[in-house]
Amino acid sequence: MIGLLDCNNFYASCERVFNPKLERKAIGILSNNDGCVIARSNELKPFVPMGMPAFKIPQDIRKKIILLSSNYELYGDMSQRVFSIVQDYLYDTELYSIDEAFLNLQNQENYIEYCHFLRKIIRQRTGIPVSIGISKTKTLAKIANHIAKKNSQHEGIYFLNTNDPIFEETLKQLPIEEIWGIGRKLSAKLISMGIDTAWKLRNSDASHLGKLFSVVLERTVLELRGTSCIELDALDIPKKNIMTSRSFGKATKELFELQEAVRIHASRGAEKLRYQHSLAQSVLVFLRTNRFHDRASQYHPSIVVPxxxxxxDTRQIIEAVQKGLKSIFKENYLYHKSGVMMLDLVDKEKRQFDFFSRAENEETKARNVTLMQTLDQINKKMGRNTVSFGGINPKASWNLKREFVSQRYTTRWDELPVVK
Known part of the structure; x- marks a missing residue:
């Protein structure tokens, strides 16, 4: 049996944990630079659609709701707290997103009762409400989770039994576009073929659909039949590429501001490399102007630096990134976004040296490793960018616009909640 644990209205729930006045209020969380609504409490959903730009929300509705800037530091820490509890009780889990994880319940005799216990202890220790869907496959567990969240009578837990007579009716009522992994374009093609529900997809020729579209769709058909085809991935599988990027709060023409931005991206990327025990063999640097400004000159350069x-090592990566930035920067453009990607990643324990290249001596290598480890330990304990390479200007154009951000209650000493 596989379970899918999903935190309910996660961003809004994180805000409510430390501000109980937000309970039962219509809350919307805004994207970077306070652009669009990217998360909604249940109370907000009837009034504002997902992705709606904040400036388009009518004033009469604006007065009835609460809009908050994204507080990713708080959300990330709360996510870590939730899933560390999960992993205390179930080692075999797969983190799927910041608020979702698949659970291997195979060794639990009474998996429904166990999920109720897990749900209760997460709420007690973090204040975050969760729902868990249970079934034979990942795809069916996703459907079960959707039912668990929508119907309060299940108390946050729902087991979708393939042998239950209600199983067929459940899939008949589920539109094709709501199945995990079926995107808008694919669902349109399937609907044109007369496959508009999960039940019809389940009874389709899996092999034929696999040849027409992809092996992924073939596996989805089999998963709907109760045959597990998508294995639980190990938590420590490293990423093949690592991207760090950000849209700016205010467009800029200044090279020194772009240098600061990509230095921050490079530092963050190097930190992620060390976390997954990887090394990068090259880096990609890119800049973007705002494509939504029709009258502004457009320029979208990028370069790969071996x-x-x-x-x-953060220092070496920053050096390469700054070299790449200088080669693609052009004056008189208003830049709206920058980013850095770590490419050609290899396991640090399996790195292959170039016979003709200059290698570090063992003493220097050990000293550099110790320096990076110390840097990571300080920033993990005291907060990101407590120690960094180069200063950070809080008023720089590239910083995010966050006019309605809440406190980072769990990660900043000066923003801890105060009980009066």
């Missing part, structure tokens, strides 16, 4: 040898 590294002398595979590394996760």
């Amino acid at each position: 590294l002398l040898y595979p590394t996760n």
Whole structure:
């Protein structure tokens, strides 16, 4: 049996944990630079659609709702707290997103009762409400989770039994576009073929659909039949590429501001490399103007900079990134976004040296590793960017616009909640 644990209205729930006045209020969380609504409490959903730009929300509705800037530091820490509890009780889990995880319940005799226990203890220790869907496959567990969240009579837990007579009716009522992994374009093609529900997809020729579209769709058909085809991934599988990027709060023409932005991206990317024990062999740097400004000149350059040898040392990556930035920067453009991607990643324990390249001596290598470990430990304990390479200007154009951000209650000493 596989379970899908999903935190209910996660961003809004995180805000409510430390501000009980938000309970039962219509809350919307805004995207970077306070652009669009990216998360909604149940109370907000009847009034504002997902993705709606904040400036388009009518004033009469605006007065009835609460809009908050994204507080990713708070959400990330609360996510870590929730799933560390899950992993205390179930080692075999797969983190799927910031608020979702698949659970291997195979060894639990009474998995429904166990999920009720897990749900209760997460709420007690973090204040975050969760729902868990249970079934034979990942795809069916996703459907079960959707039912658990929508119907309060299930108390947050729902078991979708493939042998239950209600199973057929459940899939008949589920539109094709709501199945996990079926995107808008694919659902339109399937609907044109007369496949508009999960039940019809389940009874389709899996092999034929696999040849027409992809092996992924073939597996989805089999998963709907109760045959598990999508395995639980291990938590420590490293990413093949690592991207760090950000849209700016205010467009800028200044090279020194772009240098600061990509330096922050490079530092964050190097930190992620070390976390998954990887080394990068090259880095990609890119800039973007705002494509939504029709009258502004457009320029979207990028460049790949090879590294002398595979590394996760922040200093070496920053040096390469700054070199790439200078080669693509052009004056008189208003830049709206920058980013850095770590490419050609290799396991640090399996790195292959180039016979002709200059390699670090063992003493220097050990000293550099110790320096990076110390940097990561300080920033993990005291907060990101407590120690960084180069200063950070809080008023720089590239910083996010966040006019309605709440406190980072769990990660900043000066923003801890105060009980009076």
